[in-house]
Amino acid sequence: MDGGTLVKKIRKDGKDVYTCELCGLGYSDEETAQACQRHCSTHNACSLEITRKAVYFPEPD
Numbered sequence: 001m002d003g004g005t006l007v008k009k010i011r012k013d014g015k016d017v018y019t020c021e022l023c024g025l026g027y028s029d030e031e032t033a034q035a036c037q038r039h040c041s042t043h044n045a046c047s048l049e050i051t052r053k054a055v056y057f058p059e060p061d
């Protein structure tokens with residue numbers, strides 16, 4: 001574990017998706033999810049560079 005940034009792993013359509021716990025967006029690789037989570041916690045906002053790679057968007061309820 002580098003940096004100790006834990007992202008949540010969920011299963012979506014038979015694929016593993018790693019989600020940023022802060023913004024809820026999901027990524028197909030853990031590294032990008034960690035980058036998102038790091039960015040979200042540091043800047044309190046998402047990075048467009050990162051979120052454009054998102055493969056999962058949480059449904060509002």
Ligand SMILES: [Zn+2]
Nearest residue numbers: 020023036040
């Ligand atoms: Zn995020």
